[in-house]
Amino acid sequence: MSKLFRAVIMGPPGSGKGTISERIAQSFGLQHLSSGDFLRENIAANTEAGVLAKTYIEKRLLVPDHVMTRLLLPRLEEMTRHSWILDGFPRTLAQAEALSRACELDVVISLNIPLETLKERLRHRWIHPASGRVYNLCFNPPRMQGVDDISGEPLIQHEDDRPEALVARLRHYKDVAKPVIDLYKAKNILHTFSDTDTDRIWPHISSLLNTKIRTDQSSAQRASTN
Numbered sequence: 001m002s003k004l005f006r007a008v009i010m011g012p013p014g015s016g017k018g019t020i021s022e023r024i025a026q027s028f029g030l031q032h033l034s035s036g037d038f039l040r041e042n043i044a045a046n047t048e049a050g051v052l053a054k055t056y057i058e059k060r061l062l063v064p065d066h067v068m069t070r071l072l073l074p075r076l077e078e079m080t081r082h083s084w085i086l087d088g089f090p091r092t093l094a095q096a097e098a099l100s101r102a103c104e105l106d107v108v109i110s111l112n113i114p115l116e117t118l119k120e121r122l123r124h125r126w127i128h129p130a131s132g133r134v135y136n137l138c139f140n141p142p143r144m145q146g147v148d149d150i151s152g153e154p155l156i157q158h159e160d161d162r163p164e165a166l167v168a169r170l171r172h173y174k175d176v177a178k179p180v181i182d183l184y185k186a187k188n189i190l191h192t193f194s195d196t197d198t199d200r201i202w203p204h205i206s207s208l209l210n211t212k213i214r215t216d217q218s219s220a221q222r223a224s225t226n
């Protein structure tokens with residue numbers, strides 16, 4: 001069996017984590033694990049962690065580390081036979097340390113996108129709240145305006161995707177993410193991509209993963225034939 005591959009994608013709101021994770025899932029067969037989707041599923045199912053997380057999300061606060069790790073780590077344990085890309089977790093150093101204790105990461109992708117680009121994207125971001133599917137009126141519009149392609153249900157916009165809210169969210173992201181980025185830099189697994197367009201970043205991410213996944217698979221094959 002080929003070696004399993006574990007990646008994390010980080011970046012400020014609107015940087016394209018969800019969009020790029022979906023491309024990675026489709027092109028490389030990795031499972032896309034989105035912490036936002038896990039939270040929404042737990043909230044919908046009224047689990048203990050979901051009920052607790054909801055009180056924070058409603059106030060647009062980060063869910064505390066112990067709640068996030070209690071929610072996420074068991075899901076990762078269920079995935080021991082899969083390769084995955086994790087999107088939205090870890091957000092804090094405590095979450096990153098808990099993740100390091102649970103598994104070894106192969107690659108961390110960090111997206112570095114200019115503020116003006118983030119503002120413009122989020123202004124046009126529309127979401128199907130039940131599934132977490134994301135659209136953009138310019139970049140990937142829904143087939144029918146205001147309606148989810150799959151369920152036919154209405155799309156919504158997040159209050160805090162407004163340009164006025166973004167500067168504070170971004171500052172908060174930078175403060176909290178800095179030690180996480182430093183940790184992954186020190187482990188030599190951080191890869192940063194800077195551009196205004198997902199389509200220009202994608203070929204670089206794709207070739208990085210091609211190299212990493214192919215190299216890992218051939219060394220796993222060598223190990224199994226020795």
Ligand SMILES: Nc1ccn([C@@H]2O[C@H](COP(=O)(O)OP(=O)(O)OP(=O)(O)O)[C@@H](O)[C@H]2O)c(=O)n1
Nearest residue numbers: 012013014035036057061062063068088089091
């Ligand atoms: N590690 C995480 C991931 C998510 N959340 C909470 O879950 C919400 C939804 O997460 P997500 O779907 O990732 O959406 P956004 O915060 O809008 O992030 P982004 O704009 O980067 O997609 C967040 O706002 C936050 O309250 C959290 O507290 N901690």
Ligand SMILES: Nc1nc2c(ncn2[C@@H]2O[C@H](COP(=O)(O)OP(=O)(O)O)[C@@H](O)[C@H]2O)c(=O)[nH]1
Nearest residue numbers: 014015016017018019121125135136139197198
């Ligand atoms: N115009 C434009 N929009 C993009 C691009 N990449 C992603 N988007 C859109 O920008 C918004 C934010 O992307 P998303 O993947 O949700 O980012 P996340 O918040 O980091 O998960 C979504 O509406 C995407 O459809 C791009 O290159 N150009």
